[in-house]
Amino acid sequence: MSVAKGLEGVVALTSKISSIVDGVLTYRGINIDELAEQANFEEVMFLLWNGRLPKKNELEELKKDLGSQAELPQGVLEQLKSYPKDIHPMAALRTSVSALAMYDPEADDNRGEANIRKAISLTAKLPTIVAALFRLSKGLEPVSPRPEYGYAGNFVYMLHGEEPEKTAVKAIDKAFILHADHELNASTFAARVTTATLSDMYSAVTTAIGTLKGPLHGGANERVMAMLEEIGTTDRVEETIQRKLENKEKIMGFGHRVYKDGDPRAKHLREMSRQLADTTGDRTWYQMSVAIEDLMDRKKGLKPNVDFYSASTYHYLGIPRKLFTPIFAISRVSGWTAHILEQYADNRLIRPRAEYTGPVNQSYIPVEKR
Ligand SMILES: CC(=O)SCCNC(=O)CCNC(=O)[C@H](O)C(C)(C)COP(=O)(O)OP(=O)(O)OC[C@H]1O[C@@H](n2cnc3c(N)ncnc32)[C@H](O)[C@@H]1OP(=O)(O)O
Numbered sequence: 001m002s003v004a005k006g007l008e009g010v011v012a013l014t015s016k017i018s019s020i021v022d023g024v025l026t027y028r029g030i031n032i033d034e035l036a037e038q039a040n041f042e043e044v045m046f047l048l049w050n051g052r053l054p055k056k057n058e059l060e061e062l063k064k065d066l067g068s069q070a071e072l073p074q075g076v077l078e079q080l081k082s083y084p085k086d087i088h089p090m091a092a093l094r095t096s097v098s099a100l101a102m103y104d105p106e107a108d109d110n111r112g113e114a115n116i117r118k119a120i121s122l123t124a125k126l127p128t129i130v131a132a133l134f135r136l137s138k139g140l141e142p143v144s145p146r147p148e149y150g151y152a153g154n155f156v157y158m159l160h161g162e163e164p165e166k167t168a169v170k171a172i173d174k175a176f177i178l179h180a181d182h183e184l185n186a187s188t189f190a191a192r193v194t195t196a197t198l199s200d201m202y203s204a205v206t207t208a209i210g211t212l213k214g215p216l217h218g219g220a221n222e223r224v225m226a227m228l229e230e231i232g233t234t235d236r237v238e239e240t241i242q243r244k245l246e247n248k249e250k251i252m253g254f255g256h257r258v259y260k261d262g263d264p265r266a267k268h269l270r271e272m273s274r275q276l277a278d279t280t281g282d283r284t285w286y287q288m289s290v291a292i293e294d295l296m297d298r299k300k301g302l303k304p305n306v307d308f309y310s311a312s313t314y315h316y317l318g319i320p321r322k323l324f325t326p327i328f329a330i331s332r333v334s335g336w337t338a339h340i341l342e343q344y345a346d347n348r349l350i351r352p353r354a355e356y357t358g359p360v361n362q363s364y365i366p367v368e369k370r
């Protein structure tokens with residue numbers, strides 16, 4: 001047996017959802033650049049789940065469904081209120097999504113229609129959970145969803161409890177589009193492994209959230225912000241990054257398993273960060289990020305991934321860094337659920353092999369003789 005460590009280069013399954021070919025990312029064959037510039041996130045969800053863009057009435061129907069599913073069961077809301085205040089929101093989100101299953105009579109019904117309903121319901125509820133966690137961490141009561149603001153708008157509304165600001169809604173909607181799906185990334189693969197045992201959608205999404213949380217995956221965006229805060233000013237970029245590289249530390253938000261010439265999503269987030277720097281008049285975070293990008297290219301030939309400029313973008317929007325990865329999850333649940341539906345539709349247990357490298361020909365020694 002030959003081993004590809006980290007499954008690098010292994011093609012594990014076929015999928016019709018998103019593709020990365022020669023550094024170009026498409027959702028259902030549509031270039032991410034076009035979607036980021038022209039679509040809204042609700043259209044992208046529909047596209048991922050159904051394989052085509054929605055007609056006007058289908059989009060309205062989806063918006064209505066998302067709105068009607070956005071409230072949390074009372075039991076889940078009460079549970080959220082009982083979590084320790086300093087718990088990481090990704091841990092809380094993982095637990096709350098798992099808890100949602102207990103309030104869904106269809107939780108273990110894995111047939112197509114029930115699963116589409118669950119995909120919509122989960123996608124509708126994640127923003128409500130994340131916003132509630134944010135407000136509770138600040139000692140504030142969660143606010144009820146206001147679906148008339150749209151998916152991104154309602155999320156921004158539920159964070160602050162006031163009319164959502166247009167610039168913020170547009171930026172969040174675009175960020176949601178850019179993070180929605182990404183071929184066989186670690187959390188999506190994890191979700192598909194769980195699904196392939198014919199477990200339920202809540203279990204698969206809970207698995208995915210736990211996987212996204214890690215710093216080598218979605219958890220990197222929060223750590224990018226921590227690094228920017230640690231550096232503090234553009235003139236300290238060179239010495240700090242140099243020291244980290246000498247200590248063999250990974251620079252968060254750089255590098256990618258698939259993209260070696262750059263992540264096509266990063267340019268959109270860099271531009272969003274630049275525009276927000278101009279709007280807010282605080283160019284520090286953007287300038288520091290650009291200086292790190294230049295340095296990492298010169299020193300290591302490494303390019304920013306989707307997580308790098310999302311950090312300064314969210315920061316400019318006044319979002320605390322602990323919410324960065326949960327926001328990623330709000331978007332990615334659309335992709336996870338699309339992959340879960342695809343896995344159920346043509347399932348086979350996912351069970352690779354391991355090459356055994358441990359001791360051989362050992363004997364059992366009774367405990368008193370060890
Ligand atoms: C949404 C997402 O999940 S995007 C990825 C988010 N994760 C991060 O930003 C964390 C930082 N980046 C990384 O750790 C990696 O680039 C990963 C995990 C994304 C990809 O990892 P892999 O494909 O396994 O590459 P691997 O870790 O083997 O790195 C290859 C070489 O590049 C170096 N390298 C890769 N990324 C970085 C980085 N961010 N900083 C410094 N060096 C790096 C490694 O040290 C290694 O060097 P070596 O060959 O001299 O030992």
Ligand SMILES: O=C([O-])CC(=O)C(=O)O
Pocket residue numbers: 179181182184185186217257258305306
């Ligand atoms: O594809 C990956 O390995 C990670 C990534 O960029 C994503 O999940 O968006």
